[in-house]
Amino acid sequence: MHELGITRSIVAIVTEHSDGQKVVRVTVELGRLCGFAPEALRFCFDLCAHGTLAEGAQLDIVEIDGLGRCSACGAQNRLEIPMGCCPSCGKPALTIVAGEEFKIREMEVL
Amino acid sequence: MCVTCGCGQISAKPVAASDADSHSHAQAAGHAHDNACDHAHPHLPRHAGDEAADAKLHTLPARDARSIELEIAVLSKNQAFAQRNRDWFLGRSVFAINLMGGPGAGKTSLLERSIRDLHKDVPISVVEGDQATARDAERIRAAGASAIQINTGVGCHLDAQMLAGALERLQPPAGSVLIIENVGNLVCPALFDLGEAARVVIFSVTEGEDKPMKYPHMFRAADVVVLSKTDLLPHLHVDLTQMIDNALRINPKLLVFALSAESAQGLESWYGWLRGHGEGAKSAA
Numbered sequence: 001m002h003e004l005g006i007t008r009s010i011v012a013i014v015t016e017h018s019d020g021q022k023v024v025r026v027t028v029e030l031g032r033l034c035g036f037a038p039e040a041l042r043f044c045f046d047l048c049a050h051g052t053l054a055e056g057a058q059l060d061i062v063e064i065d066g067l068g069r070c071s072a073c074g075a076q077n078r079l080e081i082p083m084g085c086c087p088s089c090g091k092p093a094l095t096i097v098a099g100e101e102f103k104i105r106e107m108e109v110l
Numbered sequence: 111m112c113v114t115c116g117c118g119q120i121s122a123k124p125v126a127a128s129d130a131d132s133h134s135h136a137q138a139a140g141h142a143h144d145n146a147c148d149h150a151h152p153h154l155p156r157h158a159g160d161e162a163a164d165a166k167l168h169t170l171p172a173r174d175a176r177s178i179e180l181e182i183a184v185l186s187k188n189q190a191f192a193q194r195n196r197d198w199f200l201g202r203s204v205f206a207i208n209l210m211g212g213p214g215a216g217k218t219s220l221l222e223r224s225i226r227d228l229h230k231d232v233p234i235s236v237v238e239g240d241q242a243t244a245r246d247a248e249r250i251r252a253a254g255a256s257a258i259q260i261n262t263g264v265g266c267h268l269d270a271q272m273l274a275g276a277l278e279r280l281q282p283p284a285g286s287v288l289i290i291e292n293v294g295n296l297v298c299p300a301l302f303d304l305g306e307a308a309r310v311v312i313f314s315v316t317e318g319e320d321k322p323m324k325y326p327h328m329f330r331a332a333d334v335v336v337l338s339k340t341d342l343l344p345h346l347h348v349d350l351t352q353m354i355d356n357a358l359r360i361n362p363k364l365l366v367f368a369l370s371a372e373s374a375q376g377l378e379s380w381y382g383w384l385r386g387h388g389e390g391a392k393s394a395a
Contacts, residue, residue, distance in 0.1 A: 002266055002298035006184055013182055024175060028184070035301045035327040081326040084362040092362030104180045 003040035004048070010041075011048045014057075014107050023054040025108035033066040033082045033099035057107075066099030188302055191270035195305025198277060202284040205387035208304050210328060211312035213294035216338035216371060218246050220312065221289060223371040224384065225253040232385055233286035237276045239268040239293045246291065256280065267298035270305055287384055296321075300331040308388050314339040315348055322357040329360040333388075334367065336380065341370040 014023050026045075030038055038061045045059040066079035070086035072093035077086070079099060086094045183189065199206045211217050218238075225234050236257040238246040247259035258280040260272050273290060282288045290306060292299040296313075311332040313321050316339060322329040329335065335357050343350065354366055367383070369376030 002301060005265070005269070009187055010184055012187075013180070013184070017178060017180060017182075035297070081323075081360075082330040083326060083360050084330070085359045092358070102184045104182045104184060106177050106179045106181075108175050108177045110174050 003036055004044050006036060007041055007044035007048045010045070010059075010104060011052055011054050013104055015053045018053050018107070018109050021053070021109040023049075023057045023107050024110050025058045025060060026054065027060045027062060027105045027107065029062050029064060029101050029103050029105045031064045031066065031099040031101040033079060033096060034102045036102060038063060062105065064098055064101050067097050068094045069097050070094050185302075188270050191274055192303040192305040195270055195273055195277065196307075197305075198274075199288070199305065199307065202282070204282050204284065204286055204288050205308075205384075206288045206290065206304075206306040208290050208292060208299070208306035208309045209312065210292045210296070210299045210309065210332070211294065212296045212317070215294070215312045215314050215317065217291050217294070217312055218249055219371045220336065220338060220369075220380075221255075221291060222249055222253040223374075223377070224381065225250065225255045227377065228381060228384065229254045232381075233283055234384075235280055235282040235286060235288055237268075237273060237280060237288065237290045239272075239291060241265070241293060256282075262293055266293055266295050267302050268292050268304060269302050273304045287387070296325040296328045300328040308333045310334040310336060312336040312338050315343055315346060315350065315353070319349055319352045319356060321353070322360050326360045329357050329364070332361065332364060334365045334383070337366065337368040339370055339372070340368050340375055341373040 010026065010028065014026050028041070030036060030041070041061060042059055045057075049055050049057055066082070067076065068079045068083070068086070069076050070089060070091065070093050072091040073086060073089040075086060075088035076097075077088060077094075079087075079096065082096060082100070084094050085092050195206075198204075209217055209221070221234075221236060225236075228234060234255045236247070236250045236255055238244075238250060238257055238259045239262060240246055240259065241262055241264070243261070244259040247257040250257035258276045260268060260276055262268065262272070268290065280288075290304060296311075300309075300311075309332045311328050311334070313335070315337060322335075335354075337350065337353060340350070350368060354368075357364055357366065365383070367376060367380045369380055371377070
């Protein structure tokens, strides 16, 4: 359950940047290959925000599909797991071009 | 991105919601917006699915709402500590290894054997991470190396800040090898940089050929894979080549060592890699 600690970080970052104002919405960009589960982040967010300037804020998670590009055969494949071999040709030439993002994009304050 | 509707337009930072109309997508974008609330407020049209989520906002004076663009990596705090650790290691020529693997993979046994065999020519110290007890640190000290135990309590991994605290107490000598034995877990430790020079994942031949496919994040994050307990192979129906192929399918750059801390098979290649601080040893699978 590594999401608990990481959700604390999200709350800490947004409250640090809110300049004392109440945070009402937080938008997080989360790649599907980065190893953090959106359900667990949502589950933890209300708990972690309790008693902070982000209490009651809505957490919006924008999920980004995993995408790999093969430099051997040129194929571009949607990926469910992070990997280094191309699902099309099998060569170890796959570069993950999307799906490893994990950042706080923006927030709304009052 | 517009925080209100999720369209791709970049808003200046910070942007007052009352100014957000300045980019031109309001009604023209064709958003379905059921304006069910009975009070006037100046928010932009939203997608149909957002209405329930808006309920909380509707209780607040929305006219003062403003969005602040952050673009901050969620792991940035850990990364900052990890970079500080990395600089600390570089400044002292300490070769730091983050050793990860599931419970029972043989992490501590490999360390005990390595310390016993190498302590005369390779100074090794160890940071032990476990949820509870100081047993592993005691085992390491008994083998002849200095060790610090970190107990994470409910935590399932070490993070860079925990390691920084342990380094202050342990003070590994310049030019030495520091092995950080992470909490026994094949998931969470993979996601947290500690500032190490090399990430080593260890899994035993008893764990099955498909382990790398089941725990891809760990194998993806690693630089080295150690296949342990090879002395048990004669008793198992397991294909070592398949195990290695599966690991390489997730991460073709992995350096592979197959070894047994019990029989000493394959240990020399591992020791060569440790002695060379990650250089000068080839994969020996």
